[in-house]
Amino acid sequence: SDLAADRSALLALRAAVAGRTVLWDAASASPCAWAGVTCENDRVAVLRLPGDSLTGQIPLGIFPNLTALRTLSLRFNTRLTGPLPSDLGQCVALRNVYLQGNAFSGEIPAFFHDRLNDLVRLNLAGNRFTGEVPVGFNKLVRLRTLYLQDNLLSGTISALDLPNIDQFNVSNNQLLNGSIPRSLRKIDKSSFAGTSLCGRPLNLCPGEVDEADSVIPSKKKLSAGAIAGIVIGSVVALIILLLLLLLIFRRNSSQKTRSVDVAAVAKEAELEPQADKSALEAGNGVAAAAVAPAAYNKAAAVNGGVGSKKLVFFGAVPKAFDLEDLLKASAEVLGKGTFGTAYKAVLDAGITMAVKRLRDVTLPEKEFREKIEAVGAVDHENLVPLRAYYYNRDEKLLVYDYMPMGSLSALLHGNRGAGRVPLNWEMRSGIALGAARGIAYLHSQGSSVSHGNIKSSNILLDKSYEPRVSDFGLSQLSGPSSTPNRVDGYRAPEVTDPRKVSQKADVYSFGVLLLELLTGKAPTHALLTEEGVDLPRWAQSVVREEWTSEVFDFELLRNQNAEEEMVQLLQLAIDCAAQYPDKRPPMSEVARRIEELRRSSLEDFQDSVSETVRDVDIDNAPGPQ
């Protein structure tokens, strides 16, 4: 009845059929008729009838009406039988087809590849499809997911060429045989289990030579002269590289001296070692605003001590302030973290910075400077930029851009009452994408580079709510007492020493963060539920039990158009939070998958807008002359 009432919002047909059986029969040639609502079929973009509500065979005549259909989801209607109706091929706007867990039979229809050219996701798993896997799927250039597992398919798949595929599964089709084609070798081997297929990632086919091995004989054929040439060439290249490095090093150090000079214009000052620290850390919020400036001023007056007294800036940005300005600034405690206390410092010039006062840094100066220089060199739009640092024996300060919209944690869990900024799908998925890009960028800097402390309080938001990951590189600066000792729902199961982090452990933490974004539950809270389960395990069980939509934060469920994409993000979160590190996708893939599902929900949204506009145009059009 909602649908009937709101014509312009009529894009998703969600028939309330739970608990009763709907028979597909020729008499109810419209899906709206089963649901007992009146609607215009050519405006239905999503048809979703999950659960055990349908029986029998889908008759002809239903789908030709649904010309705007983009998503068809008929899952786990275990009594839905027979071949798929041939006129489903007339829904040429279809992008997502989820038909898993039914009892469909017959061959996989050719219309999937001949007519539905925009298909992105096709899930036919868990049916009774027979015959071959159509090689015509090669024509579907947008296809990302092809799930065909648990059917009765036979023949070979060696002619399949699906270079853009992310998710592929043909497991438990016992009659499938022959070799796995090149484009599918990146897929996990579990997706080929229960078949007679061979070749990577499974065992090699009889008579097949591994590519890695086949290179060796050609190496053996190299002549002694060629080997000598390669060796000499490599040595020369190495010398040139060393010379270049030397040159870059010299240039950098001369630049650094310049930046020190700028800072030296200001009065040299040094922070008072320990006395004010307790005063600074004791206060919070407004109270600290009064305490902190005094402490800063007093510190500025103290001289002496060991080490450099300058604020060292990174990059080519204009140095708009110096240490003295910073110490004079009015400060407010933002919070106390693992590595020290963070302050908001409003400088006289009207600039606001975030200053982190590190505690428990045991690293020798040289090593500290090297590590912090590496952090300062990292530059990406989804990372909080470190602008400058200060080091002496007793004080270490890090100066960051201030992020005015606070942290994701505060946004999600902060104010649930009146005046709350509701976080819709658009914002949440945007935050997920930005954060994923930031972390992926960090990971791209080298296989040993990881963040080590991904969590929602370390995802900060700039004034346009663009996410920026903060705190990277700090875990390597801290001493043993700075390791997070509270219950930490973000930590991967294999991480026993929190300072020994890895990229795969970051992926796990990011998976938990995604679950937090989708469910609105903080991982540490989840630990306190009656069952004592953690967020990943709870989400997994919910998905297994097929009550997926129960997991989502109620704020998200207002965006019903994007539910399919939400389910995909949930699946991605679960993939990231896999127990075994090897099963977790790399961050670059995570970012790509979020990008893709956001694009698809955006297109759905744009469609809905243009449909509405078209409708208004029609209503406003002048009548016949």
Ligand SMILES: Nc1ncnc2c1ncn2[C@@H]1O[C@H](COP(=O)(O)OP(=O)(O)OP(=O)(O)O)[C@@H](O)[C@H]1O
């Ligand atoms: N650049 C910044 N701009 C605005 N707020 C910030 C900035 N950096 C940190 N904060 C805020 O200051 C508070 C303390 O941050 P901090 O990073 O010190 O600790 P944390 O994130 O709570 O824990 P951890 O140290 O384990 O990461 C957090 O609420 C955080 O959102």
